[in-house]
Amino acid sequence: MKLNELTITELRTLLDNREVSAQDVLRDVQGRIDEVEEQVKAYVTVTRDEALTMAKQADETLAAQKGSLLTGIPIAVKDNMCTKGIRTTCSSKILANFIPPYESTVTAKLLDQKYVLTGKTNLDEFAMGSSTENSGFHTSRNPWNLQCVPGGSSGGSAAAVAANECIAALGSDTGGSIRQPAALCGVVGLKPTYGLVSRYGLVAFASSLDQIGPITKNVRDAALLLNLIAGHDPLDSTSAPVDVPDYAPYLGKEIKGLKVGIPKEYFIDGMHPEIDQSVRDAIRQLESLGAVPVEVSLPHTGYAVATYYILATSEASSNLGRYDGVRYGHRAKSKDLIDMYMQSRSEGFGPEVKRRIMLGTYALSAGYYDAYYKKGQQVRTLIKQDFEKAFEQCDVIATPTSPSPAFGIGEKATDPLQMYLSDIFTISVNLAGVPAISLPCGFTGDNLPIGLQIIGKSFDEATVLQAAYAFEQSTSWHTRRASL
Amino acid sequence: MSTKYEAVIGLEVHAQMKTATKIFCGCPTTFGAEPNSQTCPVCCGMPGVLPVLNRKALEFAVKTGLALNCRISPYSRFARKNYFYPDLPKAYQISQYELPICEGGWVDIMVDGQTKRIGLTRIHMEEDAGKNIHEGTAYSFVDLNRAGTPLMEIVSEPDLRSPQEAAAYMRKLRTILRYLGVCDGNMEEGSLRCDANVSVRPAGQKEFGTRAELKNINSFRFVEKAIEYEIARQIRVLEEGGKVIQETRLWDSAAGVTQSMRSKEEAHDYRYFPDPDLTPIIVDRSWVDTLKASLPELPDAKQERYKTVFGLPEADAEQLTAELPVATWFEQVVGAGAQPKAAANWMMTELMKYLNDDNRTIDDCPIQPAQLAGLLTLIDKGTISGKIAKTVFEEMYATGKDAAAIVKEKGLVQISDSGAIEQALDEILARHPAELERLKAGDEKLVGFFVGQLMKAMRGKANPQIANELLRKKLN
Secondary structure (H helix, E strand, O other): OOHHHOOHHHHHHHHHOOOOOHHHHHHHHHHHHHHHHHHHOOEEEEOHHHHHHHHHHHHHHHHOOOOOOOOOOEEEEEOOEOEOOEOOOOOOHHHOOOOOOOOOHHHHHHHHOOOEEEEEEOOOHHHOOOOOOOOOOOOOOEOOEOOEOOOOOOHHHHHHHHOOOOOEEEEEEOOOOOHHHHHHHOOEEEEOOOOOEOOOOEOOOOOOOOEEEEEEOOHHHHHHHHHHHEOOOOOOOOOOOOOOOOOHHHOOOOOOOOEEEEEHHHOOOOOOHHHHHHHHHHHHHHHHOOOEEEEEOOOOHHHHHHHHHHHHHHHHHHHHHHOOOOOOOOOOOOOOHHHHHHHHHHHHOOHHHHHHHHHHHHHHOOOOOHHHHHHHHHHHHHHHHHHHHHOOOOOEEEEEOOOOOOOEOOOOOOOHHHHHHHHOOOHHHHHHOOOEEEEEEEEOOOOOEEEEEEEEOOOOHHHHHHHHHHHHHHOOHHHOOOOO | OOOOEEEEEEEEEEEEOOOOEOOOOOOEOOOOOOOOOOOOOOOOOOOOOOOOOOHHHHHHHHHHHHHOOOEEOOEEOOEEEEOOOOOOOOOEEEEOOOOOOEEOOEEEEEEOOEEEEEEEEEEEEEEOOOEEEEEOOOEEEEEOOOOOOEEEEEEEOOOEOOHHHHHHHHHHHHHHHHHHOOOOOOOOOOOEEEEEEEEEEEOOOOOOOOOEEEEEEOOHHHHHHHHHHHHHHHHHHHHOOOOOOOEEEEEEOOOOEEEEEEEOOOOOOOOOEEOOOOOOEEOOHHHHHHHHHHOOOOHHHHHHHHHHOOOOOHHHHHHHHOOHHHHHHHHHHHHOOOOHHHHHHHHHHHHHHHHHHHOOOHHHOOOOHHHHHHHHHHHHOOOOOHHHHHHHHHHHHHHOOOHHHHHHHHOOOOEOOHHHHHHHHHHHHHHOHHHHHHHHOOOOHHHHHHHHHHHHHOOOOEOHHHHHHHHHHHHO
């Protein structure tokens, strides 16, 4: 077996016992990148040389017996997290030449442990999309079927994990951008509670919704990685001043009596039949482990997508104002100041980003603010209350992650509304700020992965991981790998 | 101003807070540094960076609110004001909109010897923008040193009725801000700036006229001048049968006129919305109480105390309390045993004259408060005359020596020995028989002549009271 096919947990033992070196692990990972990256296109930038240096440093640390969880572990980072001295593009032409002079808090924590950065992964431009087709550079492929999208926006990270082009990855999730690609690529993706993980250095799409989280090969790796990146950051005012529990002890804890809420609004007519079947089977599996299914209602679910596209685009329209060609990024040839703004932004942004900037600008405009942004905030509160009420009756909520398995490249690209519905089961979670995980729970007849979403109470990642781990360990879905 | 019209003025004052670091990052706020040397990814608006509120800025805003009688909001928020400009790195300014930190409040000003209360609408916190530097026509530079400097915007109600009232309000505000130590009040360096909303209406009319907003008023002198010009302009428009239009006008100090910048229709839509990067500001009541207890005695209260406790006239009290260091200095002189009125007189005349001529502030005055008190004690005890005291003062200012030492060194002790004075006086009277006759005949002017001669003879050291008495005695 190649080292790149292993998990963090498995490699940790090998590295700590000095059976393999960080450079050995990296050699296999980079070998795999050489082998399949041309087809998968998971990365925007492969940091080949930097990774070698980092692996050497990791080996020195290990030799000095100062290793910790991620020492020597090759990890891919979504290209919207700033890495000092390493190009960070957000898959946008407007930042094609941007090299941050600072490190995001999350990657700084990884650096402290002497991780190995394999590269920066592809995404839909500024994380706006569900397929990576909106990347300003290229579309990533689903390792299970190269004609299909890997999902998005963290499609590059999910594809890299699924294709064993890294051991684990970081993604970011604003409306499903970790969970949906994890589901479509048959890996594990966790969106933490809003405020659990620092956003400092994460290039903002929608500040009140964005969260960084792990994309991994199994639940244990997700728990370990989350333990490392979670926690209050004085550089992020929205990061919560909470104590982060050690999630490891919750893995393997039985789930007897755990109440699993089944929201009727998420099991609707017209849903993809194989997904419906797999998720219902998964709930029965949880039941066989002692969990108790409870029917719950999230009555405002129908408004979630509309609410999201008001609030997220409003924040985005403001967040993306800074890409003006003045200080960094793309600057077009121009006659005067206004022309410089218009040309730089016209050339630098892709169509979906422009669409969302226009939507958000409109929603915040004088005379429309009350009808759109303010109303959206009110509905958001109702959606949040839906979850609070539901969680009075249950401990976690189980739903499908995505209404469809991986779809063909180009299939939805021309219909933004159809594309927006890809996130119908994941968006409410961001609006409510609660944590949720996606993990494999089956495959379609075409051998495409299906994801189960388990949603938890605010800051109760422990129970989410406990339930997810119990399910995972009682099934074999997570052991299947794309044959690439 | 024509009495047919009444002006209505409201001021929006931007005060740069005197914090050591910027409002949302740790960069220093020092004025005049090398361009872009006081910047970091946060105040340069780099991708992915986040603001963290400087607690000192919040403290300063709350202190100001307390000093200006505002309600301190227990819950307030930052909002984004969106617009594009090269000196605004994020393309939005973090400001406050719907929920400012302070609401209501007032400032009392003196108008023709009467106290007038000027209402405040609100005080909010915001970040300053950077600066565009234009050289030639091909391109411009951007200096972001100032970007992120904390500001307070203090918005008055439209309670001001003349340019003089507006200037008095600005001065009072400046005094209070300087007392609090929250702003250095330097209009020339831009740490205090003001926009004025000006309208006129026919005298007696209740409704406000259409207003113009004046920008770029950057000195105390221009507050009055710009508003004066604008009132006259609006009256002229009305007199000529025209209509004042709602617009933003720029004060051109070189030409002494205001010029249209943009009309209401061209006004920006700032698309304000709550900043999702900053959590609501929850102000703890007990913290506010602590800050309230820590406020210094404010100018109004101090002025009142100077009148009642020290028995100073209104004008003295006002002048001495205008700057806190001057007031503190004065109180130290009195604390060292000087009579308050004498201390006030000496400070407002001699001391201020010397400092002004020297371009010094009270903070680097070569004389210490206790030394002035020492001088006043010598006068009080009759050791030296008031006239000699001025010579001594000059010497004190030049050398920093104590009055007593100078008096001793130079032998300036006043002569109160009537025998010695009488002897000298007799000699002078004998030398000027003609003048003596004229004095005896009732020419009172000659009293001055003889006292002057006596002083000259005794090198100014004769006790003038005794000299006068002796002269009278000789005439009888």
